[in-house]
Amino acid sequence: MSPIDTPAAVGRPAAKRGRPRRADADDAILAATLELLSEVGVAGLSMDLLAQRAGVGKATIYRRWDSKEALILDTLRMMSTPIPVPDEGTVRDDLFAYMDAVIQHFRPGRGSDTLPHLIEASCYDDQLRASLDHYLRDRQSTTRLILHRGIERGELPVDTDVDLITDVILAPFFYRHLLTGATVDREFTHRLVEFALR
Amino acid sequence: MSPIDTPAAVGRPAAKRGRPRRADADDAILAATLELLSEVGVAGLSMDLLAQRAGVGKATIYRRWDSKEALILDTLRMMSTPIPVPDEGTVRDDLFAYMDAVIQHFRPGRGSDTLPHLIEASCYDDQLRASLDHYLRDRQSTTRLILHRGIERGELPVDTDVDLITDVILAPFFYRHLLTGATVDREFTHRLVEFALR
Amino acid sequence: MSPIDTPAAVGRPAAKRGRPRRADADDAILAATLELLSEVGVAGLSMDLLAQRAGVGKATIYRRWDSKEALILDTLRMMSTPIPVPDEGTVRDDLFAYMDAVIQHFRPGRGSDTLPHLIEASCYDDQLRASLDHYLRDRQSTTRLILHRGIERGELPVDTDVDLITDVILAPFFYRHLLTGATVDREFTHRLVEFALR
Amino acid sequence: MSPIDTPAAVGRPAAKRGRPRRADADDAILAATLELLSEVGVAGLSMDLLAQRAGVGKATIYRRWDSKEALILDTLRMMSTPIPVPDEGTVRDDLFAYMDAVIQHFRPGRGSDTLPHLIEASCYDDQLRASLDHYLRDRQSTTRLILHRGIERGELPVDTDVDLITDVILAPFFYRHLLTGATVDREFTHRLVEFALR
């Protein structure tokens, strides 16, 4: 979910009236959100605190985002450092490298309650549900890219079920991380990749 | 997490003094919780409302459970109808049948915010985290049973990695359900089972 | 308080530069204020609503009046229908007639919170305090006129304390109206007039 | 308006259940209100600040009073030092002395916006209107007592209209104080008393 009222339509002159939105407020708010997420987590991030930190009125936040959660999701989208696409030469090694990075990325810490929070919030907000879905499917793109590259190279059969393998590789990671709390280490992800490419 | 202070040790007369705990309060509370979960979801389940519904003081609830979430988890454990263990003759058909039932069980509805809520809450409460892990690993037992039965029957090789296959079958279900919002239907679970048993 | 910057001095060309004030904006604002006062009272009259109703920007209002209350007071001054000066032949009958009209004028209704609001606001704004004083003393002029006419006619002694009698007749009306909530009817005002002229 | 739910009915054992209201909270709240009224006036008295000052949750205040204004009125009733009943020997001197004290009491200062605030608020709240009426009529009792004492002593005729004279003496004070802003000094109140007793 992007900030509300983004004049997405190209070519429309937007016929702006009234004082325009402060251009730098979005950034200030997103930056403050990112700061607070890592300092106090989602649980400690109140809208009052956020507004104060961003040097902004609460109304300015609500004018731009529908909810705290829409804002947080946008913060993840815009501010979080992306996991780079590895290029080790083979699908197997690319997936090994990528999953190593994923493990690093989901280290437990102050911000590790963010994704669970968004998941719960999306139960009550269809628009957020759609945005979160879109965001998380986007994060599959690296895995998909690696697999497609493998098919092009002839390393994988042309009829490889990319969707399924993507799920099979990524899902157990989140399943263990969020649900069963089982160990997620390199040994596990490597075993998983071997199984998926078997 | 079981109710606090359960006189687990048999034989100890407990040397009770004062008014004894109401024997039926636990059940009344669990039943009211289950009712409210399906009526208003976790989001609408406040402790005040719950106490009123159960005809119980709030302190009585907190005397028996550490938190709202511990209670909810116990409610799931005690009150929710278990998914029966199928016995179709082959591992493949057992897993097909089981996953069909799982799909039914996680139909969207009033109570479908329960698991996400517990997942988030477990970020802030180590004891809950442990209890939830235990509960969810418990729910893997049917899948494991089916696989072990297959090994005994000689249907699966003796060195089958039961842990991994369990994750590979169950994880994508929750991953799609909670994270990407992708379709989860019989076609998908069947494809998944085929892949896992390939 | 009149609109700010009124070029009161006649003959001074004021050497205006720039676009002149919209001539009809004052009226539009005053009219909208009067409308809203009777529709939603002072309490419901927000500056945003008022600007919208008058088809005017908020800044245009603040350019012309110092505050919401200065505007409201001006609205009363300019727009409210004045109570006519009676001429019944005697001081007694004139006062009877006038007080009857006053009773009518202060009927309870949507706009009856206006005066109390101005009274409170004038606690925080010396200029408003002065303007309100001036306005309310102005409204004594009819009573004063009636009394002075009586003195000229020889109906009242020449040393009549007009100030005091004015207060004695008008004050109990407002005192009961605003403070004690006691009944204010013709019987009361007549008794009052009789006492004052005794 | 007294604190909500006061078990006014005598003889009813009240059949109290649950934790009783903190006995000292009322006092703490009233005292904090009085403090803040004199420090920052009604305008600066926010419920958050008040709760903090009283060492009490906001909900505790709202549990006991319907509104900020009901609380303020109660504060006046309970905490404000009453004007003593003078006993100078004659009605005239008693009234002189009393009005002198009234003038002192309504000195301008931090708390002088309190009465105007309550008057406005009572436009929007019938219960407050009734309470304020009752409070202000109560404050007439000293004047009435002085007049009745005069009748008993034979100093005033038995058919003296006590209601009217009370209004005639007190009303101009508030009228000038709140409305016209005219001078209210000893000279004026003495002239007023002389006129009323004429």
Next chain:
DNA sequence: GATTAACCGAGACGGTACGTCACGTCTTTAA
């Protein structure tokens, strides 16, 4: 005719206070 300065409607801005709600604890009387 070009420039300039004050105006215009619209609406975003930083603040502040509101009254409600839920949390988990505490305090009463009764059993």
Next chain:
DNA sequence: TTAAAGACGTGACGTACCGTCTCGGTTAATC
């Protein structure tokens, strides 16, 4: 001692206004 009832302190919520500011765009008097 536990029970039901319900008050407690805390703190976040999302809304509504305030009075100011900032746009793009008029509209005159001045140059």
